[in-house]
Amino acid sequence: xxxxxxxxxxxxxxxxxxxxxxxxxxxxxxxxxxxxxxxxxxxxxxxxxxxxxxxxxxxxxxxxxxxxxxxxxxxxxxxxxxxxxxxxxxxxxxxxxxxxxxxxxxxx
Amino acid sequence: xxxxxxxxxxxxxxxxxxxxxxxxxxxxxxxxxxxxxxxxxxxxxxxxxxxxxxxxxxxxxxxxxxxxxxxxxxxxxxxxxxxxxxxxxxxxxxxxxxxxxxxxxxxxxxxxxxxxxxxxxxxxxxxxxxxxxxxxxxxxxxxxxxxxxxxxxxxxxxxxxxxxxxxxxxxxxxxxxxxxxxxxxxxxxxxxxxxxxxxxxxxxxxxxxxxxxxxxxxxxxxxxxxxxxxxxxxxxxxxxxxxxxxxxxxxxxxxxxxxxxxxxxxxxxxxxxxxxxxxxxxxxxxxxxxxxxxxxxxxxxxxxxxxxxxxxxxxxxxxxxxxxxxxxxxxxxxxxxxxxxxxxxxxxxxxxxxxxxxxxxxxxxxxxxxxxxxxxxxxxxxxxxxxxxxxxxxxxxxxxxxxxxxxxxxxxxxxxxxxxxxxxxxxxxxxxxxxxxxxxxxxxxxxxxxxxxxxxxxxxxxxxxxxxxxxxxxxxxxxxxxxxxxxxxxxxxxxxxxxxxxxxxxxxxxxxxxxxxxxxxxxxxxxxxxxxxxxxxxxxxxxxxxxxxxxxxxxxxxxxxxxxxxxxxxxxxxxxxxxxxxxxxxxxxxxxxxxxxxxxxxxxxxxxxxxxxxxxxxxxxxxxxxxxxxxxxxxxxxxxxx
Numbered sequence: 001x002x003x004x005x006x007x008x009x010x011x012x013x014x015x016x017x018x019x020x021x022x023x024x025x026x027x028x029x030x031x032x033x034x035x036x037x038x039x040x041x042x043x044x045x046x047x048x049x050x051x052x053x054x055x056x057x058x059x060x061x062x063x064x065x066x067x068x069x070x071x072x073x074x075x076x077x078x079x080x081x082x083x084x085x086x087x088x089x090x091x092x093x094x095x096x097x098x099x100x101x102x103x104x105x106x107x108x
Numbered sequence: 109x110x111x112x113x114x115x116x117x118x119x120x121x122x123x124x125x126x127x128x129x130x131x132x133x134x135x136x137x138x139x140x141x142x143x144x145x146x147x148x149x150x151x152x153x154x155x156x157x158x159x160x161x162x163x164x165x166x167x168x169x170x171x172x173x174x175x176x177x178x179x180x181x182x183x184x185x186x187x188x189x190x191x192x193x194x195x196x197x198x199x200x201x202x203x204x205x206x207x208x209x210x211x212x213x214x215x216x217x218x219x220x221x222x223x224x225x226x227x228x229x230x231x232x233x234x235x236x237x238x239x240x241x242x243x244x245x246x247x248x249x250x251x252x253x254x255x256x257x258x259x260x261x262x263x264x265x266x267x268x269x270x271x272x273x274x275x276x277x278x279x280x281x282x283x284x285x286x287x288x289x290x291x292x293x294x295x296x297x298x299x300x301x302x303x304x305x306x307x308x309x310x311x312x313x314x315x316x317x318x319x320x321x322x323x324x325x326x327x328x329x330x331x332x333x334x335x336x337x338x339x340x341x342x343x344x345x346x347x348x349x350x351x352x353x354x355x356x357x358x359x360x361x362x363x364x365x366x367x368x369x370x371x372x373x374x375x376x377x378x379x380x381x382x383x384x385x386x387x388x389x390x391x392x393x394x395x396x397x398x399x400x401x402x403x404x405x406x407x408x409x410x411x412x413x414x415x416x417x418x419x420x421x422x423x424x425x426x427x428x429x430x431x432x433x434x435x436x437x438x439x440x441x442x443x444x445x446x447x448x449x450x451x452x453x454x455x456x457x458x459x460x461x462x463x464x465x466x467x468x469x470x471x472x473x474x475x476x477x478x479x480x481x482x483x484x485x486x487x488x489x490x491x492x493x494x495x496x497x498x499x500x501x502x503x504x505x506x507x508x509x510x511x512x513x514x515x516x517x518x519x520x521x522x523x524x525x526x527x528x529x530x531x532x533x534x535x536x537x538x539x540x541x542x543x544x545x546x547x548x549x550x551x552x553x554x555x556x557x558x559x560x561x562x563x564x565x566x567x568x569x570x571x572x573x574x575x576x577x578x579x580x581x582x583x584x585x586x587x588x589x590x591x592x593x594x595x596x597x598x599x600x601x602x603x604x605x606x607x608x609x610x611x612x613x614x615x616x617x618x619x620x621x622x623x624x625x626x627x628x629x630x631x632x633x634x635x636x637x638x639x640x641x642x643x644x645x646x647x648x649x650x651x652x653x654x655x656x657x658x659x660x661x662x663x664x665x666x667x668x669x670x671x672x673x674x675x676x677x678x679x680x681x682x683x684x685x686x687x688x689x690x691x692x693x694x695x696x697x698x699x700x701x702x703x704x705x706x707x708x709x710x711x712x713x714x715x716x717x718x719x720x721x722x723x724x725x726x727x728x729x730x731x732x733x734x735x736x737x738x739x740x741x742x743x744x745x746x747x748x749x750x
Contacts, residue, residue, distance in 0.1 A: 030729050099727050107723025 288336015
């Protein structure tokens with residue numbers, strides 16, 4: 001199917017580079033930050049990088065399937081965040097801290 | 109009723125009884141359990157009669173009823189089907205008829221036993237297996253039943269499983285039967301390899317086209333199975349020990365039905381055996397040897413059931429001797445009459461044991477004829493029947509076998525008559541010691557002497573009548589009879605006659621010769637009777653108590669020629685020594701070393717790598733990212749660095 005010209009004004013490659021960039025920020029954030037909240041946000045960033053990629057491919061192929069996938073990812077992400085935030089709240093109540101570096105008892 | 113429904117119901121009814129009693133034996137009352145157990149077998153018996161009538165009115169055409177297709181491997185099919193012909197009908201009537209009587213008897217005999225319902229469940233399962241054995245239309249179904257009766261025999265010998273030696277007897281029976289079953293199984297495999305089928309109808313039609321060496325091998329292997337099941341040398345030692353089971357079990361399984369499975373099998377495979385004369389020769393020799401050996405052991409036994417057990421082994425030997433000289437219908441005749449009088453004798457012995465408060469030693473009995481009138485008379489009839497004195501059933505069947513043996517070899521006949529003389533002696537020895545002379549039991553036993561209830565004496569009376577008149581189903585021509593049984597079974601041997609007509613040609617004896625042979629065998633039987641009478645009634649001899657010195661020859665025979673001890677030395681000791689060696693050496697130094705070594709290796713290796721589990725989440729995520737990057741690099745290597 002023909003892709004509308006208005007979409008073609010921004011090339012697909014740009015989206016790909018942008019999504020990769022966002023994803024890498026997310027990965028680096030998870031790796032180097034120790035605040036649990038920020039780690040969670042970085043995870044969201046990675047998810048959204050993927051969402052962006054899905055929507056752009058979907059638009060360039062004129063195929064709505066990719067966008068349907070994005071809805072699913074958003075729903076799962078919302079559920080995941082609620083669980084993650086609950087864990088962080090519990091963490092703070094018990095340790096008075098949200099530093100993931102303290103959580104290293106489970107080893108060897 | 110539809111004929112195939114009735115054929116299918118014959119084995120299904122006892123199975124139903126087994127399921128009801130087997131699942132509910134803790135909840136069902138004794139009365140109900142015995143009614144269910146007896147009624148199902150009685151139902152099978154009535155259906156058998158119905159089928160028999162149908163068969164006769166339908167010009168004696170064999171009926172095949174297929175229940176379902178059991179196994180299909182490529183072109184090879186085994187169907188779960190039943191064959192109703194002359195042979196299976198005769199066995200059906202004997203198994204269900206005698207089975208019904210013994211079930212009825214058990215309801216009286218086992219009445220005080222706590223495992224009453226369980227006992228009836230096992231008996232019904234046995235009847236079911238036995239019916240499969242005799243009704244199956246191929247060797248695999250026969251084998252199925254063959255194993256089933258072996259299992260039930262094991263369960264029932266060890267029925268009183270709190271007694272360790274009973275349990276050992278059960279295991280001995282099972283293991284000995286397994287040895288025979290292996291031979292039977294190999295025979296079936298050979299049949300499949302050479303005929304590509306296990307159906308009787310296909311095998312027997314094509315038997316003549318297979319070479320004699322193969323047939324000899326097949327029949328020899330099948331006969332090994334018969335040796336185990338029908339207690340022939342060298343696998344006979346389990347049967348006397350099997351007397352540990354309750355007496356109705358001895359009567360049903362170890363006298364009337366299961367032990368004749370081997371004879372049934374040989375008659376069923378008569379085509380194969382006729383075409384393998386070498387095997388037949390061995391069947392005859394082993395039968396004769398077993399008959400003599402067991403009869404001689406029976407002379408010195410003092411346990412009433414042991415005497416009967418050895419007598420059973422010996423009578424089975426006669427049947428195999430008959431098979432060995434191709435007197436198939438005579439052997440079947442003896443199977444039927446033996447089922448009547450041996451069941452009668454065992455049940456009579458059970459009645460005596462019941463009256464004597466579980467005493468089995470004939471040295472402690474004596475003079476029971478006054479208090480046990482019915483048992484005494486019926487037992488006497490059974491004894492006369494087995495000793496083959498005119499005109500009771502045993503005479504006709506045993507004489508027919510001996511006559512055929514004489515035509516084959518007068519020497520074998522002479523030895524057979526010697527065995528008959530011993531049979532007569534030990535049977536009357538036991539009879540006189542039990543029922544005549546003075547009472548030698550304790551005062552307690554004397555006070556409790558009583559005739560058994562009607563549920564036990566009724567089967568005795570019916571079996572006594574059958575033992576008396578049973579011989580007339582094959583009343584020989586010499587007395588103006590029709591030899592009905594022989595004529596009835598004639599079609600069974602059509603294939604064999606077609607395949608090897610010369611084997612069935614033998615000289616006919618003149619009437620004077622026949623009368624002479626009969627006279628000799630009856631004469632020696634009566635002579636033995638008189639010797640037994642003089643020894644045990646006139647002189648009132650009682651066999652020596654345990655521990656008193658007895659002559660060396662008698663001691664050897666009394667101890668069953670030490671066969672059990674020899675087997676123990678030859679097989680059991682070496683095998684247990686070997687097992688002990690493997691347990692002590694191989695187990696510790698090979699298997700344990702290997703298993704523990706592998707365990708230790710894994711432990712050491714994991715000790716090296718476990719430090720990677722630092723517990724820091726960041727490290728794990730980092731490792732994961734590195735992993736993903738590596739996977740990406742590997743997958744897109746060509747794409748990136750083209």
